[in-house]
Amino acid sequence: MSIDNRLWSTKAKNLSPYVPGEQPKHDNLVKLNTNENPYPPSPKAVMAMQAVLADEACALRLYPEPESDELRQALADYYGLGLDEVFVGNGSDEVLALVFACFFMKQRPLLMPDISYSFYPVYADTFGVTTQSIPLKDDFSIDIKEYHQSCDGIILANPNAPTGRLLPIEDIKELIAMHPDAVVVIDEAYIDYADNVKQASAVSLIRQFDNLVITQTFSKSRALAGLRVGMAFANPNLIAALTAMKNSFNSYPLDRIAQAGAKASVEDVTYFEDQRTQVIKLRKALTQDLQALGFTVLPSAANFVFATLAAHDAADISDRLRQEGVIVRHFKQPRIKDYLRISVGTQAQNERLIEVLTHILSVDN
Numbered sequence: 001m002s003i004d005n006r007l008w009s010t011k012a013k014n015l016s017p018y019v020p021g022e023q024p025k026h027d028n029l030v031k032l033n034t035n036e037n038p039y040p041p042s043p044k045a046v047m048a049m050q051a052v053l054a055d056e057a058c059a060l061r062l063y064p065e066p067e068s069d070e071l072r073q074a075l076a077d078y079y080g081l082g083l084d085e086v087f088v089g090n091g092s093d094e095v096l097a098l099v100f101a102c103f104f105m106k107q108r109p110l111l112m113p114d115i116s117y118s119f120y121p122v123y124a125d126t127f128g129v130t131t132q133s134i135p136l137k138d139d140f141s142i143d144i145k146e147y148h149q150s151c152d153g154i155i156l157a158n159p160n161a162p163t164g165r166l167l168p169i170e171d172i173k174e175l176i177a178m179h180p181d182a183v184v185v186i187d188e189a190y191i192d193y194a195d196n197v198k199q200a201s202a203v204s205l206i207r208q209f210d211n212l213v214i215t216q217t218f219s220k221s222r223a224l225a226g227l228r229v230g231m232a233f234a235n236p237n238l239i240a241a242l243t244a245m246k247n248s249f250n251s252y253p254l255d256r257i258a259q260a261g262a263k264a265s266v267e268d269v270t271y272f273e274d275q276r277t278q279v280i281k282l283r284k285a286l287t288q289d290l291q292a293l294g295f296t297v298l299p300s301a302a303n304f305v306f307a308t309l310a311a312h313d314a315a316d317i318s319d320r321l322r323q324e325g326v327i328v329r330h331f332k333q334p335r336i337k338d339y340l341r342i343s344v345g346t347q348a349q350n351e352r353l354i355e356v357l358t359h360i361l362s363v364d365n
């Protein structure tokens with residue numbers, strides 16, 4: 001059906017929206033396409049959410065706490081930060097949108113890698129932010145020397161998506177120090193899957209650099225993609241801008257259920273550690289299994305791997321996997337069209353992927 005946009009604003013007519021990974025309607029598929037957690041969220045988080053619904057006075061008739069203070073305090077305690085250094089929003093996508101609106105609508109360009117989270121150019125377009133795309137090196141790593149130019153901001157995903165590669169913390173420090181009058185955003189959606197997360201994460205740098213914003217999410221390592229909770233950590237001056245922007249747009253981005261569930265998830269440290277370690281272990285096994293089939297797999301610090309098989313068409317492999325009920329992500333972008341991004345599933349899901357791939361390759365050879 002063609003859309004009649006006669007009544008749309010010029011702004012709405014010119015939008016080029018982000019296209020999310022597919023969420024199929026039936027669930028008998030091995031779904032390895034959107035980097036969700038293959039395991040359920042903390043049972044304590046589920047109980048906390050059920051308690052909100054079971055409340056006899058029906059707390060849901062009341063608006064939630066607008067600044068999500070209890071959840072922010074739980075995050076502040078977990079990361080050793082102050083309440084005024086923590087911001088939360090409706091998924092890190094919303095937090096990122098507010099970051100663009102707060103810090104990048106200026107004169108000089110925003111620098112970002114040519115291959116990264118494909119929502120960044122969409123936000124830039126939505127908010128009229130000029131961008132400059134900086135090519136990754138041939139091995140898909142970030143060359144920080146290329147970021148030595150005048151800008152109002154830099155945004156990087158670390159680990160990067162869809163490559164999974166981790167930029168060392170020393171490079172991040174150098175990058176932030178290079179640009180004291182620009183805001184540097186490190187999107188750590190996948191950082192909990194780094195082998196040494198404390199050392200890999202830039203959260204510990206926010207007291208050292210007042211121009212650093214870290215974003216993270218409950219959608220991956222905390223298995224709550226359906227709840228929509230994301231956060232930012234930064235100097236209180238930057239958090240104040242995000243709060244002002246949020247309250248000029250939607251004062252209550254997190255409902256009562258989300259605030260309660262996310263808080264309980266942060267407090268359940270044991271469950272979180274067990275799960276995250278298990279996914280890291282499965283990522284290593286999946287990498288080896290793909291390598292044994294001939295794939296080249298980039299080193300990943302995330303809950304997905306980025307893999308290519310010489311002399312094979314990645315789009316074709318993706319289509320044939322799909323015919324067998326296994327969904328992975330293929331991007332049609334020129335530099336990465338030969339790669340597949342495969343989320344780490346449960347052991348059984350990963351085994352099924354390898355089984356189907358083995359079959360496809362045996363037919364081809």
Ligand SMILES: Cc1ncc(COP(=O)(O)O)c(C=O)c1O
Pocket residue numbers: 034035090091092093094117157161187189216217218219225229230
């Ligand atoms: C790099 C990156 N940043 C942010 C997000 C958004 O996550 P959320 O579910 O918190 O909106 C994603 C989701 O896939 C992502 O890959």
